[in-house]
Amino acid sequence: MRTKKRLTLAAAASLVAVLPLGAHHSVSAEFNAGKVVTLKGVISKVDWVNPHIFIYFDAKDGSGKVTTWSLQSLPPLFFKGSGLTKDKLLDGSEATVELYPAKDGTDSFGFLLKLTYADGHFYNLGGGAAEAAAPPQAAAGK
Numbered sequence: 001m002r003t004k005k006r007l008t009l010a011a012a013a014s015l016v017a018v019l020p021l022g023a024h025h026s027v028s029a030e031f032n033a034g035k036v037v038t039l040k041g042v043i044s045k046v047d048w049v050n051p052h053i054f055i056y057f058d059a060k061d062g063s064g065k066v067t068t069w070s071l072q073s074l075p076p077l078f079f080k081g082s083g084l085t086k087d088k089l090l091d092g093s094e095a096t097v098e099l100y101p102a103k104d105g106t107d108s109f110g111f112l113l114k115l116t117y118a119d120g121h122f123y124n125l126g127g128g129a130a131e132a133a134a135p136p137q138a139a140a141g142k
Helices: 002-023 076-082 136-140
Strands: 037-047 054-060 066-072 094-101 109-117 122-124
Touching: 037 066, 054 094, 066 094
Parallel strands: 066 109
Antiparallel strands: 037 054, 037 094, 054 066, 094 109, 109 122
């Protein structure tokens, strides 16, 4: 009888420990990894929170209409080694982003893959903590 209770308790504890793993999802579960969208604009807001940073990007279409995109990104831990900070994101600089759009067709929602500034400085954000490339002027001065 005691062994049965212990086994039941151990099984319940194991289940509770594993449940959070099921809550996390892959990028391809929510976003269309077969299609990359490129937008030009300015970052208007950043939610620097776990488990994912959200960046709000104001992009103009051909007619000049501004659409604010909600871009999910990696957790803050992945940004730590890249030098990309919330202040840098919100400096008002024009940028180009590459993203996967939402798989369910939600308008103006995507997963941020790459952020490139006008001077050529970029951050790969689609996975891992990729180092930012040096701006072209700095690279030429070496």
